[in-house]
Amino acid sequence: MSTETMEQVAPIRSSLDIEIEYPAGLYMGEWLRRLTEEERLTAVRCRGCGKLLYPPQCICTYCHAENIEDVEWIEVGPEGTLMLWIAIKMPWLDPRTREFKDTGHPVGIIVLDAPDGGGVLCMHFLEEADIEKLERGMRVRPVFKPREEREYFPTDIIYFGAV
Numbered sequence: 001m002s003t004e005t006m007e008q009v010a011p012i013r014s015s016l017d018i019e020i021e022y023p024a025g026l027y028m029g030e031w032l033r034r035l036t037e038e039e040r041l042t043a044v045r046c047r048g049c050g051k052l053l054y055p056p057q058c059i060c061t062y063c064h065a066e067n068i069e070d071v072e073w074i075e076v077g078p079e080g081t082l083m084l085w086i087a088i089k090m091p092w093l094d095p096r097t098r099e100f101k102d103t104g105h106p107v108g109i110i111v112l113d114a115p116d117g118g119g120v121l122c123m124h125f126l127e128e129a130d131i132e133k134l135e136r137g138m139r140v141r142p143v144f145k146p147r148e149e150r151e152y153f154p155t156d157i158i159y160f161g162a163v
């Protein structure tokens, strides 16, 4: 047996290609089903503070109340008002496929109409790629993928386009 000491050298790096499926969750599953199958955007009204949660959440972001039983679904949008936008000049990583994508579309912060006169914030791509043509306050609505291409994912809305 050798008495030489061994030193650790650089670690060996490898990657695994594992495909997994996991449930979207109680709320996200229903929210995605309504979005993909019915083209409806829905929020949940918090039982603690009354605020609309979009996308829906079991635990309220504002007051931390649990909203698990007797869920009150509220339809919002589909139209909304563009508040601001961000032109992203780099590809984004799709967490599902680990592929870099470049949509060529800016990302908008939209206030979706809500029945009580308020609204809920939504962040999504905008159809208009030329940011010089975007205006704060312009009305927008979702443009959905063809039904046969939908994946029960928020990108089933391709982007929001001008009304």
Ligand SMILES: [Zn+2]
Binding pocket: 046, 047, 048, 049, 050, 051, 060, 061, 062, 063, 064, 065
């Ligand atoms: Zn709340």
